[in-house]
Amino acid sequence: MSKPALAAADTLSERAFAQVEADIVSGALAPGARLGIADMAERYEVGATPLREALSRLVARGLVDAIGQRGFRVKGISREDLADIVRLRSLIEGEALRLSMEKGGGDWEARIVASLHQLRHYVRSHPRGFAEGEPEFDGLHKSFHTALLDACGSPRMLAAHSDLYDQAYRYRRLMMAGFADREAFLAEHDRLAEFAIGRAHVEGRALLARHIASTLRHVYPGPSESAEP
Numbered sequence: 001m002s003k004p005a006l007a008a009a010d011t012l013s014e015r016a017f018a019q020v021e022a023d024i025v026s027g028a029l030a031p032g033a034r035l036g037i038a039d040m041a042e043r044y045e046v047g048a049t050p051l052r053e054a055l056s057r058l059v060a061r062g063l064v065d066a067i068g069q070r071g072f073r074v075k076g077i078s079r080e081d082l083a084d085i086v087r088l089r090s091l092i093e094g095e096a097l098r099l100s101m102e103k104g105g106g107d108w109e110a111r112i113v114a115s116l117h118q119l120r121h122y123v124r125s126h127p128r129g130f131a132e133g134e135p136e137f138d139g140l141h142k143s144f145h146t147a148l149l150d151a152c153g154s155p156r157m158l159a160a161h162s163d164l165y166d167q168a169y170r171y172r173r174l175m176m177a178g179f180a181d182r183e184a185f186l187a188e189h190d191r192l193a194e195f196a197i198g199r200a201h202v203e204g205r206a207l208l209a210r211h212i213a214s215t216l217r218h219v220y221p222g223p224s225e226s227a228e229p
Contacts, residue, residue, distance in 0.1 A: 016046045016054035024063050024074055025170045026133065035064065035072040062167050079220045082171050089164045089212045094205045096149040096157045101199045104151030109197050115140070115147040116193045120186055132173045142169075144189060148196050148208075168215050175219045 020040070023029045035055060037048050044051065055072045058064035065073045075081075100108060119140045132138060142165055149161055188211060195204030 012050035013053040031077045096152040099152035108151040111147045115144040
């Protein structure tokens with residue numbers, strides 16, 4: 001295959017990846033839905049080869065299941081699956097936060113402060129409420145959590161954080177109506193930033209673990225002690 005053809009294939013695969021990912025996390029492609037190659041190729045106006053490449057990448061990201069030789073399916077949802085996501089997020093992000101507090105300098109602190117300011121400004125500029133699914137809010141929220149960890153020095157930890165964050169986000173997007181208390185939301189993010197910048201290792205990691213576990217409590221209310229970190 002020529003270089004221009006390879007570049008075009010990569011572009012088509014990237015486009016398909018982005019489109020299918022967006023439809024999965026938004027619920028447009030329902031949990032458990034069969035992803036037939038022919039139907040999907042028609043839906044996204046892309047060839048079978050770049051589509052298969054995109055779906056294989058989504059398998060690696062934990063949003064799609066490969067079903068043997070029969071194709072692909074949107075990953076299902078369950079309380080047990082979300083509890084597993086929460087557990088892994090707490091372990092990986094807790095360690096990444098610890099490393100960031102040890103290694104991070106002024107630039108890292110500035111990124112946390114800037115991302116928190118942007119998140120706070122957006123939330124307070126929308127007094128009627130804010131929720132998952134608003135692209136600007138979603139980007140700012142994830143950027144803040146990434147800023148807390150991005151001095152850890154481990155690209156693999158950051159990649160795992162990104163994947164697991166998006167897997168948890170799918171649950172919040174599908175099953176949460178929104179954030180009930182704007183000021184409580186902001187106060188908790190303020191404390192996360194304060195603990196990180198202040199190198200409060202114990203307090204920061206404990207609050208981050210509770211913050212991550214809150215997704216499980218909100219999505220599946222009820223007894224959850226055994227599943228939380």
